[in-house]
Amino acid sequence: MQGLCLVLAVGGCASIPPDQRDPGDRFEAGNRSVYHFNEELDRAALKPVSKAYVEYIPQPVRTATSNFFHNLRYLDTVLNGFLQGKVAQGSSDLARFGINSTIGIVGLFDVASKLGLPSHDEDFGQTLAVWGAGPGEYLVYPLIGPSGVRDTGGVVVSMLTNPIFYIASPVAIPLGIISVIDLRARNEGFTRFRDAAALDPYIFTRESYLQYRQFEIYDGKPPRVKLEFLDEPAMDPQAEKITPEPVSSDPQE
Known part of the structure; x- marks a missing residue:
């Protein structure tokens, strides 16, 4: 399955101009193809069945x-x-x-x-992260959905256990x-929120997945991102201080 996903991803890269590709999602074209396949399958089968499941099962x-x-x-x-x-x-x-x-x-x-x-x-993907393995490329698998090179190991181990x-x-x-x-x-709540709020459901799903995985790997305490405003000039402590002139309260002036 991973091989199929990689073939679709590499084959579809040409459909997105290089200047529009997300550097963190090198296989975006292929991932989008698999994503849309999963969405069509969901609309045709999974969503109607799950809706009936909720309506008729206490x-x-x-x-x-x-x-x-x-x-x-x-x-x-x-x-x-x-x-x-x-x-x-x-x-x-x-x-x-x-x-x-x-x-x-x-x-x-x-x-x-x-x-x-x-x-x-x-899961085993988190275990690999704890022991220093990088996330690898972001991938979308048929039926499974969002994943990645590192998290593929987690899918396999989860199945075997x-x-x-x-x-x-x-x-x-x-x-x-x-x-x-x-x-x-x-997952119906997430799907409804995504469809209502996201301009691009694919990007929303990808970023939600990556943030959630980061949250899981750090046990709910991901490291804070330090923001550096490099374009803002530093204040010179020796700079001349300008004292504003006093404003007269006399209406005649």
Whole structure:
């Protein structure tokens, strides 16, 4: 899939003049092609199905479904917490997974949060960033959406740590479809805001993704950007001070 995306990206670069390309998105033309493909697929299939899902499935059932799939994916967070050297957090996350998988009935109920074990979000892309790997090129994958060279590793590891990957097809395929519908329904708010507020939805999605990844990598505390106003001349402490002349209060002057 990554190879397909790279081929589309390189092949489409000629459609955007060099002076209009974003230097941080070298494969923008190809990325836009994949982005529009994903949007058309969403409009044709995912959005109508997720809308029906929200309208006809009661909220408690949807919440339990989201909890179930979040718990299935949580082994990825556990593994990468340890790989990042967060031993205390990794141990807490392992306990959280165990409690929700048992007392929470295979994750349908989030019992662990009520016991003081908060949820975290870690993946292999974040782990690579913690250990010094650069982000690489920004990429948009078919079906998956925004990603990048570094985050591609996270996609692969997330798949390998998800129990659905090892379940027989007759069970895995329906679970995978329900998981996608659930995720699309939960992202409806972002999609509506993007469509209403963004002049260019592609750029809005890209910048939102990159900022969110930065937020995740730094555990919600990204470094502040120091603004330097290089064009503003520095004040000379030896410069002559100009004292304004006093204004007379006499109306005759």
